[in-house]
Amino acid sequence: MSMLRRRFLKGLIATAASFALPIQVSFAKSYLTIEQAQKILWPEQKLTPAPVDLTEQQADLIEDLSDIRVRNHHINSWRSEDGGWFIVDQVIGKHENIDLAVAISAEGKVMGIEVLTYRETYGDQIMHPKWRAQFHGKDSSEFLKLDKQIKNISGATLSCRHVTDGINRLNHTWSSVLSKIAL
Amino acid sequence: MHQIKRCQPLLGTFIEISLQAKLPEKALIASANIAFKEIERVQQALNFHRKDSELSQLNMALISAPNTTKVLSDDLATVLAFAHEIHLVSAGVYDISIASKLMIDKHLPNHLDIPHSSSAAFGSFSDISLQGNSICSTKPVVFDLGGIAKGYAVDQAIAKLPENISGYVNAGGDMRVIDWKNQQVSIKYARRPSALKALTLRNTALASSGSYYQAQGSQYFHPKTQRYNTIKGCISVFANNAMQADALTKVIALMKRKDAKPILKRYGASAIITNRFGFSRQVN
Numbered sequence: 035m036s037m038l039r040r041r042f043l044k045g046l047i048a049t050a051a052s053f054a055l056p057i058q059v060s061f062a063k064s065y066l067t068i069e070q071a072q073k074i075l076w077p078e079q080k081l082t083p084a085p086v087d088l089t090e091q092q093a094d095l096i097e098d099l100s101d102i103r104v105r106n107h108h109i110n111s112w113r114s115e116d117g118g119w120f121i122v123d124q125v126i127g128k129h130e131n132i133d134l135a136v137a138i139s140a141e142g143k144v145m146g147i148e149v150l151t152y153r154e155t156y157g158d159q160i161m162h163p164k165w166r167a168q169f170h171g172k173d174s175s176e177f178l179k180l181d182k183q184i185k186n187i188s189g190a191t192l193s194c195r196h197v198t199d200g201i202n203r204l205n206h207t208w209s210s211v212l213s214k215i216a217l
Numbered sequence: 218m219h220q221i222k223r224c225q226p227l228l229g230t231f232i233e234i235s236l237q238a239k240l241p242e243k244a245l246i247a248s249a250n251i252a253f254k255e256i257e258r259v260q261q262a263l264n265f266h267r268k269d270s271e272l273s274q275l276n277m278a279l280i281s282a283p284n285t286t287k288v289l290s291d292d293l294a295t296v297l298a299f300a301h302e303i304h305l306v307s308a309g310v311y312d313i314s315i316a317s318k319l320m321i322d323k324h325l326p327n328h329l330d331i332p333h334s335s336s337a338a339f340g341s342f343s344d345i346s347l348q349g350n351s352i353c354s355t356k357p358v359v360f361d362l363g364g365i366a367k368g369y370a371v372d373q374a375i376a377k378l379p380e381n382i383s384g385y386v387n388a389g390g391d392m393r394v395i396d397w398k399n400q401q402v403s404i405k406y407a408r409r410p411s412a413l414k415a416l417t418l419r420n421t422a423l424a425s426s427g428s429y430y431q432a433q434g435s436q437y438f439h440p441k442t443q444r445y446n447t448i449k450g451c452i453s454v455f456a457n458n459a460m461q462a463d464a465l466t467k468v469i470a471l472m473k474r475k476d477a478k479p480i481l482k483r484y485g486a487s488a489i490i491t492n493r494f495g496f497s498r499q500v501n
Binding site for chain 1: 231
């Protein structure tokens with residue numbers, strides 16, 4: 035009887051432990067490279083790197099206007115010959131973590147949005163240092179090797195609300211900062 | 218052989234288009250652009266969430282003046298006619314007019330400002346008379362085309378692609394694969410990222426439905442019992458087109474197996490239900 039109980043307890047502990055372990059299994063889907071997205075969003079335009087660093091005040095202003103947190107003060111941006119912008123941005127949602135490429139015209143109109151990579155996140159994964167490290171690097175390809183690459187997935191509909199919020203934040207970034215930068 | 222894989226946020230979700238052919242990459246990009254444009258066009262007509270869509274205009278008209286006859290575009294007329302057909306076939310269980318209830322229960326945004334006390338004032342799909350491109354109703358109603366609009370968008374986008382291109386279009390669970398034979402697709406059956414199960418395709422269209430992404434819980438509202446049905450796991454339907462596949466996931470979610478089977482058969486469809494532990498069973 036006591037052996038049975040011990041075996042049961044052992045099993046119980048093993049099961050509990052498997053839930054408690056921070057298992058970093060995730061999947062990622064990559065679509066376009068930055069270069070491909072540039073060609074699609076700004077065809078026949080030469081793009082020049084034009085990164086921007088937001089000041090604390092600018093970030094606060096964008097946060098107030100868009101009502102969305104500005105996580106990264108560094109804007110990974112390129113400029114087209116006619117004054118338009120190509121921005122690579124990251125959006126962190128409840129279930130997902132997405133790299134986006136956005137084209138904004140010289141007049142501030144969003145010309146196109148392409149998802150570059152999509153990573154499914156789970157629970158406290160976002161808080162994990164390795165997970166966060168990628169937000170400071172320009173190239174996420176190294177990180178991607180850790181993820182499982184999945185070809186085709188069919189599942190419940192995932193809302194793109196966080197991307198919409200991210201675009202709203204970039205719109206306000208353009209109107210309060212980027213539009214004031216001379217070509 | 219070139220391949221291109223793109224993803225854009227449209228129809229309130231993520232639209233993936235993957236194309237491959239013995240064509241230069243430029244040609245694949247151009248074809249993907251045409252397919253995305255087509256989805257954008259369908260979104261402009263059928264999106265519930267946009268106030269300026271044709272569907273929202275129709276909803277507003279069906280609330281304020283249900284009795285007057287309204288003229289529909291071909292897109293909206295096609296999707297509503299199909300919704301009506303499934304409504305009849307499922308004995309009223311499939312009903313896209315539950316949108317008013319979903320809005321009052323905050324599962325859908327109430328951007329049409331319908332009063333919260335008014336659920337009894339709304340009619341159902343049986344109050345509708347739909348003839349060709351014209352519609353009128355005896356009671357106020359609100360439609361949410363939800364999944365079938367996505368399915369329709371996928372079907373329309375696929376139809377725009379040239380014949381020598383292979384690949385797939387995937388819109389938040391509604392998928393069409395061009396060369397589907399012997400291809401596998403991973404089904405996501407629970408929230409955790411590792412909850413994926415590989416299934417072999419049985420038809421060109423596959424729709425999956427589940428509520429694991431929904432923080433507020435189930436959205437499968439049964440109009441007869443006036444209750445939300447809970448689905449733990451994922452329902453996947455293989456059919457001839459994505460619009461049918463999507464509608465049939467809801468039929469399976471809401472109806473008894475034995476009542477749902479003849480409906481699947483009628484459309485030449487089959488289904489697989491995967492529970493939250495990843496065990497699948499077949500319905501057909």
